[in-house]
Amino acid sequence: MSENNKKFTILAVDDTPENLDVVKGILGQDYVVKVAINGPMALKIAEKQRPDLILLDVMMPGMDGYEVCRRLKSNPETSDVPVIFLTAMDQTSDEAHGFSLGAADYIAKPVNPPILKARVETHLALKESMDELQKAYGIIKGQKDRMEDELNIGRDIQMSMLPLEFPAFPERKEFDIQALLKPAREVGGDFYDFFFISDDEICLVVGDVSGKGVPAALFMAVTKTMIKTRAMDDPSPASIITRVNDEMSEDNPSSMFITLFLAICNVRSGACRYTNAGHNPPYIMRKSGGRDCLDQRHGPIIGAVEELAYKESATTLSAGDSLLIFTDGVTEAMDVDGALYSESRLEQLLDGNNFSSAGDLVNETLASVESFATGAEQADDITILAFHLEQELVQLQQLEIVIEPDFPEIERVNRALEKFAGENGISKGVTAKVSIAIDELVNNIIAYGLGNKLRHSIMIEFRFSGNQLIIEIIDSGMPFNPFESVNVDTTSSVEDREIGGLGRLLVYELMDDVSYQRLKEQNVVRLLMNMPA
């Protein structure tokens, strides 16, 4: 009896009816026995009735047992059915032939009843085991295929979100950008993105999601979209990251995290602001020689802690400098012995080479990592993004400088202003007045304007409009109008004097026009100086 208590069906084939009766007599009690007296009938019954086992006489007129067996085995509908040959004693030498045709066994005639029963039982049990194994294999393979599909879908999601066309902005000559993502076999959740948020400001993002597969890819997709949306309205990296983190950590049941590096760079002036959320630090290669590591940490990985205020830092790229942002797929790439590529190897590569373009830098870095890891399977996604500021092609009638909210930074502004003044023929007197105004205002913003624990960078822009020199001082701190009270008692004596609002007074009087606006969550102070014609 089979497992589900259904009787097995046996097909007996013999041209001698008496032999069929014998078989029926022996097996009829335990099994359903069908009979056929020739080859063609046997084949028909086998296909229609699907017996569980076939007892096949070899010597038959017309189509013999071998031919029947051959045909049974070549028909996919019947090829799985075990075939047992029944032969007369003097044909045992043909056993080899029979087995080669796919027969499962040979039984000598006249059949010995216990032997026949035993053999039939054995072969039926064997067939049942085989069937179970096949089923189990089918299930496992199905699951494996589904997993492969999931990985593939995950990778498709990941790759479809990346800007893949290079050169990305062929019409922009001020800079050169190149990026690549080499996925590991299992989707690792890296991503990169870059896009312009204004005429001259480009946002660069590189991130690494913890976790793998479709969930990681989806988390990455959401984060990427959120960043882009926020960045269009908000040019402060600290602010963008803070808001993205708030949203991602609010509803994060599967506790996915993402490390991020986000920079906003002005492609004309080279001024960059950036925020690093738990990401491995990028490098800047200076044309003047030397390498900076942007290793300030402005906050933890995204998605971990709600309501956290991220910080940002600032730096300036000069013409010929390169910024290299990457994920830990680079530094943690392993060779066959398990050694890591590491930061020091990367630094050696960067120091020892002059990279003529962003593409060059990316390709050399990848080649170096791949050569190191030859023979080992890639464990994590490798992402590399390079941004190279080209030679200045445009004489600056505009200068933008971004500083950190520290008093010594005012010096940097002064030097930049002097250079700008020299290039644009601004008189010493006017330059001095502007310097004073900046000293007063920036001092004030740093001391009072930014808010308790937040460190927002401050942007100062100089530009010409017709005969006017326009100076804008912009920061993303709390609302703060430096011109709120301009009344200072200038007639009191030395002892009673309060310096108080003296700085504000100077700005007001030295500049031809001053104004304050709160615009897009930023303080914008604008100063005007009329230039002689």
Add this chain to the structure above:
Amino acid sequence: MEISVRETGGVSVMDFTGNLDTNTSPAAESEVTRLLDGGSDKILFNFKDLNYISSSGLRILLATAKKMRTTGGKMMVCNLNETVQEVFDISGFAAILDLASNVEEALAAF
């Protein structure tokens, strides 16, 4: 910014080169304190090579003037360029500090 100090006719003459602003004022303050602690009671701020001064610098001048007043000392400022003069005018410092056109004139007035 650089400050060099010379003594002439009993007056400590401080020659400034550069700017007196947020970042450079602390150095000026230290120098003045050094002079006052050393017993100087006549100080001349020579602004011949000073580009400009901001409120941070004005604060130092005011503090110095206050201190010297209480000890009976005298403080003067000379060689103001156009911008510095304008700042002094706007802030009212021109009225409360003793100014001179050049070092000689100042020294004669001590």
